[in-house]
Amino acid sequence: MAATLQAIRGMNDVLPDEAAGWLAFEEIVRDCMHRYGYRNIRTPLLEQTGLFRRAIGEVTDIVEKEMYTFTDELNGEQLTLRPEATASTVRAAIEHSLTYNGPVRLWYAGPMYRHERPQKGRYRQFHQFGAEALGFAGPDLDAELIVMCAALWKTLGLGDVRLELNSIGSQEERARHRVELIRFLETKVEALDGDAKRRMHSNPLRVLDSKNPVVQEATKDAPVLMDFLGEASLAHFDGVKKLLGAAGIGFSVNPRLVRGLDYYNLTVFEWITDKLGAQGTVCAGGRYDGLFEQIGGKPTPAVGFAAGIERLIALWQDAGRVPAPHAPQAYLIHQGEGALEYALLAAEALRAAGHAVVQHGGGGSFKSQMKKADASGAPIALIVGEDEVRAGELTLKYLRRDRPQARIRRDGLVAGFNAALKET
């Protein structure tokens, strides 16, 4: 036998037992998006590498070392598996002039790819859903997205997520703060660790959310970005906070909250849990008013978020809220002369009426068929033997209730079955 083939590291099979939960989860997300007026968009998993380099930022970790990038050997194009979907969504919006007639609300879901070392809640192929409100400038959409998330957590029954909020202002405001921050960090350089020193010039904001207590202590009097925000930025932030207050959504302002991707401005937010170990961020987003221009579109304000499906499903499981998979309504056992054809047609009649009926396959003794019927979780076993075929009937046995089994007429099958289902 050839060497065993296995899935690529960090890319997981979602097996049927678990996939049932995924389907239920996705259905809840779809329903939520629909209720808020967001329309689905499906973009390719593969894009030109340049899209992500320009959108996400050349000096981010994602672009520098985490992208699955390769050359298409057939035509020499540089391609990348999407590490996130906002860039693709905006690219599609520009390419198809989606905001020509005014702003649009969009949502997506699907796999993303980042070449990181796998650990709890972090995989090389992982799944996100997200929403993007394109063409809206005011704080109302920032708030709407956050309110929508809160509603979704409520539907899912997740209690252990908290909201952190910040405003990172405009590019100009960040630039002025950056100068002051670097000046401050240079005075503390002996207290900084290697990571902090490295980032001091490349991404000084990142130094502020270091997990190293020594670095935290040394930077506790660092210049705060919030103090550099002008009137317009502060008004926008106040608008968001006021709406969240009105909606009764609790949050804490974290002045050190920054986002990993370059395209954000003004509002940034994260939904965080303490229940998933080191990967506590379950959903994150913010405003990205500059992104359209950055990748060649007309200036268009926009705001969005992305949520990690694996992380949310893990939380959902912890909370014990994942619904049990649907069992079939009946398991159909057959044995003897003419029973197979008879059973097949009976099953088809029930399925046409909307019922989930599993017909036993692969032979086996009557006893083993009964065992399969039990294991299927179905409330009812339907039995077809030579007796039933001759009589034009089926035997109906309740598997989960102590009720006598009964014969039902084949020509009144659907009605008889419906009546029996009510007794389960």
Place this chain on the structure above:
RNA sequence: GUGGCCGUAGCUCAACGGUAGAGUCCCAGAUUGUGAUUCUGGUUGUUGUGGGUUCGAAUCCCAUCGGCCACCCCA
């Protein structure tokens, strides 16, 4: 990319230098047309892979692949 722990039956695990085992699951029978309990019997392995040490390796050593967790970073 860095570090720690770990890879034995489909699953959960034992054996820690001397014959690879248990539970569970699965299959069959007890019960020839009636499941989930019980009893009886049965199948299941290149001990992740490749080298090395040894009379002898699941066990010790090295490499490699994979898993888990953390760092970095992120959803």
